[in-house]
Amino acid sequence: MPSKAEIVELLAREFPHDQCVVEAVGDRSATVSHAIGPAQLRPGNTVSGPLLMAVADVALYVAILGTIGLVPLAVTTSLTINFLKRPASAYPIKGVCRLMKVGRVLVVGEVALYSSSSEDMIAHAVGTYSLPPTRPRKTE
Amino acid sequence: MPSKAEIVELLAREFPHDQCVVEAVGDRSATVSHAIGPAQLRPGNTVSGPLLMAVADVALYVAILGTIGLVPLAVTTSLTINFLKRPASAYPIKGVCRLMKVGRVLVVGEVALYSSSSEDMIAHAVGTYSLPPTRPRKTE
Amino acid sequence: MPSKAEIVELLAREFPHDQCVVEAVGDRSATVSHAIGPAQLRPGNTVSGPLLMAVADVALYVAILGTIGLVPLAVTTSLTINFLKRPASAYPIKGVCRLMKVGRVLVVGEVALYSSSSEDMIAHAVGTYSLPPTRPRKTE
Amino acid sequence: MPSKAEIVELLAREFPHDQCVVEAVGDRSATVSHAIGPAQLRPGNTVSGPLLMAVADVALYVAILGTIGLVPLAVTTSLTINFLKRPASAYPIKGVCRLMKVGRVLVVGEVALYSSSSEDMIAHAVGTYSLPPTRPRKTE
Numbered sequence: 001m002p003s004k005a006e007i008v009e010l011l012a013r014e015f016p017h018d019q020c021v022v023e024a025v026g027d028r029s030a031t032v033s034h035a036i037g038p039a040q041l042r043p044g045n046t047v048s049g050p051l052l053m054a055v056a057d058v059a060l061y062v063a064i065l066g067t068i069g070l071v072p073l074a075v076t077t078s079l080t081i082n083f084l085k086r087p088a089s090a091y092p093i094k095g096v097c098r099l100m101k102v103g104r105v106l107v108v109g110e111v112a113l114y115s116s117s118s119e120d121m122i123a124h125a126v127g128t129y130s131l132p133p134t135r136p137r138k139t140e
Numbered sequence: 141m142p143s144k145a146e147i148v149e150l151l152a153r154e155f156p157h158d159q160c161v162v163e164a165v166g167d168r169s170a171t172v173s174h175a176i177g178p179a180q181l182r183p184g185n186t187v188s189g190p191l192l193m194a195v196a197d198v199a200l201y202v203a204i205l206g207t208i209g210l211v212p213l214a215v216t217t218s219l220t221i222n223f224l225k226r227p228a229s230a231y232p233i234k235g236v237c238r239l240m241k242v243g244r245v246l247v248v249g250e251v252a253l254y255s256s257s258s259e260d261m262i263a264h265a266v267g268t269y270s271l272p273p274t275r276p277r278k279t280e
Numbered sequence: 281m282p283s284k285a286e287i288v289e290l291l292a293r294e295f296p297h298d299q300c301v302v303e304a305v306g307d308r309s310a311t312v313s314h315a316i317g318p319a320q321l322r323p324g325n326t327v328s329g330p331l332l333m334a335v336a337d338v339a340l341y342v343a344i345l346g347t348i349g350l351v352p353l354a355v356t357t358s359l360t361i362n363f364l365k366r367p368a369s370a371y372p373i374k375g376v377c378r379l380m381k382v383g384r385v386l387v388v389g390e391v392a393l394y395s396s397s398s399e400d401m402i403a404h405a406v407g408t409y410s411l412p413p414t415r416p417r418k419t420e
Numbered sequence: 421m422p423s424k425a426e427i428v429e430l431l432a433r434e435f436p437h438d439q440c441v442v443e444a445v446g447d448r449s450a451t452v453s454h455a456i457g458p459a460q461l462r463p464g465n466t467v468s469g470p471l472l473m474a475v476a477d478v479a480l481y482v483a484i485l486g487t488i489g490l491v492p493l494a495v496t497t498s499l500t501i502n503f504l505k506r507p508a509s510a511y512p513i514k515g516v517c518r519l520m521k522v523g524r525v526l527v528v529g530e531v532a533l534y535s536s537s538s539e540d541m542i543a544h545a546v547g548t549y550s551l552p553p554t555r556p557r558k559t560e
Contacts, residue, residue, distance in 0.1 A: 050194035
């Protein structure tokens with residue numbers, strides 16, 4: 001399986017504008033974080049919803065790369081996010097992903113999102129990626 | 141109900157970094173669009189998923205403002221998006237929102253997302269906003 | 281494409297306990313209904329949520345069969361339902377499905393659910409089916 | 421908080437046709453199970469999707485009752501389910517719920533669904549309940 005450095009390099013090539021930091025990659029899991037600046041804030045000094053969705057999406061992608069290898073053509077097919085708690089604005093957002101199914105065609109995972117100021121989950125996402133059809137078959 | 145100009149002004153104050161353009165606002169409906177530049181592109185010359193989520197989120201918010209008035213504290217509580225088709229990169233993204241429920245506490249709407257190059261829906265989102273509790277009660 | 285009678289026959293074989301009635305089948309669309317008896321009611325004389333989910337699931341399946349042919353191994357991979365309005369108890373539930381994507385591997389559709397007493401949508405579902413891999417390839 | 425016996429009694433009154441068994445109730449958590457008979461089976465000897473949705477819905481409701489007290493008017497507002505693995509038909513379905521947010525108006529929880537034959541999750545649901553407005557306010 002690819003190293004964390006190889007995954008970071010692929011992300012930098014694929015998403016040169018993305019500012020997520022890969023904190024950890026494991027088998028069927030990943031942790032990423034994202035610093036918060038003025039562009040990510042909303043009135044009331046909270047973090048924008050789309051930023052949380054973006055962090056969830058990247059966390060899923062990193063966990064998939066760490067589990068099945070460097071598959072640049074995996075694409076998100078669906079994402080459901082529930083916002084649980086208003087995040088504090090001054091702290092980075094952390095996304096902790098756990099894959100629940102790694103099939104031949106579909107991968108399903110969940111992401112718990114935290115504001116680094118607190119242990120409380122601020123949002124929870126479930127996402128599905130589809131894998132490119134040319135990938136060699138693996139037993140599910 | 142607020143005019144389109146009043147909604148545009150509120151968005152500019154609340155989301156100074158957002159680049160969505162309000163195309164139309166109606167009762168329980170709204171259309172917004174977003175130009176595509178290098179920062180919104182992904183490898184394969186397609187548009188990033190989080191941008192589509194952001195357009196869906198803004199379309200819902202604009203439809204809510206146009207339906208219940210300028211409520212700056214409405215917040216997204218959940219969003220589910222399904223990606224249907226790879227968008228062409230050179231064209232703006234359009235989000236067409238229709239509210240399905242406007243309750244005292246919860247608003248639910250759907251957003252059809254299009255790449256302006258085509259009539260085909262590229263993504264579909266369903267989102268829920270919760271309204272601030274101090275709003276005067278209306279009959280549902 | 282199969283006739284409505286052929287689809288009804290397949291459903292009767294596959295789901296002998298299901299009581300959904302196929303009202304109409306079209307290209308990428310279907311309408312089904314379900315009568316309401318004591319077992320489907322909840323306190324407050326409303327219809328149980330799981331029944332609405334079941335009607336949505338069958339409406340999607342019927343629309344898929346009517347669009348791609350009699351594929352008995354299509355399986356639901358996800359379903360998201362939003363409950364919008366309390367249905368009246370005495371009336372059948374109607375589910376109106378429209379497919380939004382018919383791919384080689386995934387089909388995505390939405391279902392509007394109605395209580396036959398009213399024009400108002402009582403629930404809205406979005407579901408995904410995956411198709412068996414042995415199906416001959418079609419251009420998406 | 422109510423005892424398990426009080427919750428079982430409320431369920432029996434509210435859902436006399438439901439066959440879920442309450443296995444455990446805790447603070448922000450619950451485990452329920454459902455036996456499988458011919459009416460819950462689908463071709464290929466698997467369990468029907470709507471049954472899994474029903475088990476998820478009941479698991480959420482039991483966790484809510486165990487956490488905030490016997491609130492008969494809590495209603496499901498949304499449910500998202502991902503089907504991960506085909507369950508074995510001969511075994512009961514188990515739903516393990518954990519609440520992620522218990523607010524004044526909305527409760528959000530996730531449910532892991534298992535076939536009792538295996539440790540593997542067969543489906544994962546996230547659901548939202550809304551609480552009746554007359555409930556005394558609690559600090560979130």
